[in-house]
Amino acid sequence: MNLKTVHRLELGRIYYPTIFLFICAIVFSAVYSISIGQVHIPFSQSMEVVLHALTNGHLGSVGESEAYSNIILQVRLPRVIFALFIGMGLSLCGVVMQATVQNPLADPYILGISSGASLGATFAILVGFGSGTMLAQFGVAFGAFVGAMITTAAVLILSSIGGKATSVKLVLSGVVVGALCGSFSSLIIYFANDAEGIKTVTFWSMGSLASSSWDKVPIMAVVVLAGCLILLFQHRVLNTMLLGDESAITLGISLSTYRKFYMIITALITGTLVAYAGMIGFVGLIIPHICRAIFGSDHKRLTIASVLLGGLFLIWADILSRTLVHNVELPIGIITSVIGSPVFIYMIVKKGYNFGG
Template sequence: MNESRPISARIDQQRLLAVLRSSESATPAASPAPIAGSRVAGLPYGLAMALLAGILFLLGLAGLMLGSVHVPAPVAVGVLVNWLFGGEVIPATWRAVYDTIIIETRIPRVILAGIVGATLGASGMTIQAIVRNPLAGPSILGVSNGAATGAVVVMRWGLMGLGAFTLYASAFAGALVTLAIVFWVARAGGRMTPTRLVLAGIAMSSVLSALTSLLVLTSPDPQLAARVLFWTLGGFGSAQWKLLPLPTIALVIGLGLMLVQARRLNLLMAGDESATALGLDVHRFRQAMFVLTAALIGVVVAVSGVIGFVGLIVPHIVRFLVGADHRRALPAVALMGASFTIGADLAARTVIAPIELPVGIITALVGGPFFIWLLRRDARDNGGAP
């Protein structure tokens, strides 16, 4: 039976097995492949996860302390503990205004930032797997801009009849259509290269930016421009408790589905031919994952606007720490993504305080140089070929 399989498929299967085993056997000197990179940090998985969880906790605590009003660390911990346990576990010797600031403003903001970061990180890792391209990501491929444009269309024509659901649905539709168009353009001629995929995403982003500007300029609503600025720059300044349920549910369901499909995502790393030989319906699976990631991106863009580069940067860091096996990498990328956006939001609030920067500016300042480095590395690995 094995002899009837194409030789290339059998070779790819061997590559896949090597990739899945590499998380246990790789050394720090190993050179990871762009997508199927082996673990090179040399950290045991449990230690890496504990480290990521600790970083997330510390950044979350800093998010409760820092802002236009500084809250001392003991006070922030006391308010948090009393809120978690629903009583005065720690005697409240601080001013009551601290309770209001932390519980009504900063806790929902930190939670929302964490949810958005975890969702973008997991979505970025999944997109990179299904297109087998380390340069892919929600912002690079124009998916986040597509979701924002969908939301702007609803605001432009006042189609908010179903409230927030309409906004979520339009953002999802915009993200899905954008992802489908970019993938279709990149596969023109039957072969998709990293450069072609990135160029298709950049072109689509330009078209969407122009369309969004046209919608704003032709709108009779003088306040639309200010609202659109929120979508294009992103941030968590409008975080409220009532905004948290839907993105939380979306993250839990979405990440759960990704974990269920983690083995199939691993199969895609060895190539379509090998995955098909192992029984995976690549076309249908890829379509399903496109819909899932578009839905997740649509939800987070609807609540936070466009926050770029999270889904590009974080997966690369996580693969360096824990390897490319999605069964391990997806939980880690959620923790790392949450830490990244909470840290970016913290920087946005404090860099030029009391003025608050959009979070999207912070992530772009970090992500832009990182993307340039990835492009140069990809060109070097391919001998300068696109």
Template sequence: MSLAVAGSGGAGRRIGACGLALAGLAAALLAGVVIGETALPPLTVLQVLANKVLGAGYALYPVDEGIIWNYRLTRAIVAAACGAGLAVSGVVLQALLRNALADPYVLGISAGASTGAVAVTIAGLGAGLLSLSFGAFIGAVLAFGIVALLARAAGGGAGAAGAAQIVLAGIAGAQLFNALTALIIAKSANSDQARGIMFWLMGSLGGVRWPDVWLAVPVAVAGVLIVALHTRALDAFAFGSEAAASLGVPVRRVQAALIGSSALITAVMVSMVGAIGFVGLVIPHAARFLVGPRHGRLIPASAFMGAVFLILADILSRVVIPGQVLPIGVVTALVGAPAFAAILVRGGRRL
């Protein structure tokens, strides 16, 4: 009887936590729509949603309705999907590589995705047969492959030394692909294209619309679900790949599925909003501090915190300088760089 009561109590707490997380996410989305260059009343936002979703028929100014529905709501939703996806990708890479500094940005995956996206849009790679997201995916996978090969060539094996080699190789790979991106822009883009691409590369949600929502949300949800199905395997990887194999984990298949999912998430998000750094690095550590290292809790917590964090960062990017929108990557870097330094100093003995 006591075990049944304890089990029901645990289920109730999980349901309550999920309810609070959904309410917090809804509040963040509402704030992302209400707060901006021009403040809009929350009641107006709710009336626009009622008109569009339920056909309520409230009389509203067309300008306000357009700003809310076509600009701010799509921006907030894509920010949430991007934050959740990048945070979960950071969890995966930190677990698989057993390195506190691993994330899509540090390991060069974001830089590779940027190069692939720019090669398709500016240099015309694929002669129009490749989509922006697919080009970014190819670049992300290629970047991670080069980083892995470089780390192996440098003698990276198991343990802390191997993990440190992977991070160093990732830094080198990121610089390589950033240089390739700059070369493509300098060679193939005109002045207007170059200005727009450079702003986009620093992270911009200004151009996202509903078609981007219909791509970003399914990719983020699918990626998080795939990772969530491998929570026990990720827990096993905390003891190393050999220990995971001894526990019955199909190491190569799981690594391919999880790294492929992380690369796909990163590629799709980068193709929409540019290379936003530090989300995949900082958020997993913050979530781990709150809920512990078990991935059954860490993955949903990271997804929720990443979504809320990037919505709030987007709000700051629109209001911190009146009349000007900052690249969202600037905001995340201002928060993430000090956190990166703190993680580096605290974890230096383990790298």
């Protein structure tokens, strides 16, 4: 039995228990998250209310205070679900983008998607797109989503000029288009005579789950779960991408076609998440690296582990954003950056594994 086979057996022993541990931690963290805040609710009471809601009244109870039930079900529970799906989506996109562009520094924003979304949101806020009666609620979200999708289309077209879209051309096209979108965003802010709008843009760019509500959960859930369903079964192609284009050609796989397909899917997911929660960095960057260090580079294991750990990570980032400063909610993007930066620096210094190895 060679070392490679032994390594695979060792990973198999820890993989499923770890995945089970992640799931249990997500359940515990979700209940704990809805228990804390300006109004403290006992953990057992929160569990009772959630069970009562999930089983349609067959298990659990609403407790003595109906106010607790309203706080949990109408305010905190949709926020926890928001955090879970956003963490799952950003981590999934990070895994796919790092394989697609063969770059360990890739995350959902490397191809200019975030810059396009930022431009769309800035335009919606400062030009007044979101002030109409029909689009008042979804104007900023719609603007961010449209900006992300237009940027994606521009990157795809630019990277395809003169031949097939390679990983290098995708990265370079994303950098150029992202810089252009950033310049236009700055230009709009510079000429805008709207102090409140500029404040809104600044807060949105830091990321926040404050806009979470039940009416937005279905769209986010459908987009993220559909993306997971599609990309979780692409592990063979993602593994092949780590070998490079020449190896893929010998296997009869057209990586250029798959790159475009994956980019459209990740842009759809990232555009939706950014539209609802603003810019939340480092999740799609550090979570795949942590899981790759634990489970290796096989995307059959890596993708599922990253999705679960990403959801767990963002739930706790949201908990910290609400509890670190008394009676003040910090933008969640600040929390993820403060946590993510030292973790990523530690991983660079340690050099405990090689990307794709």
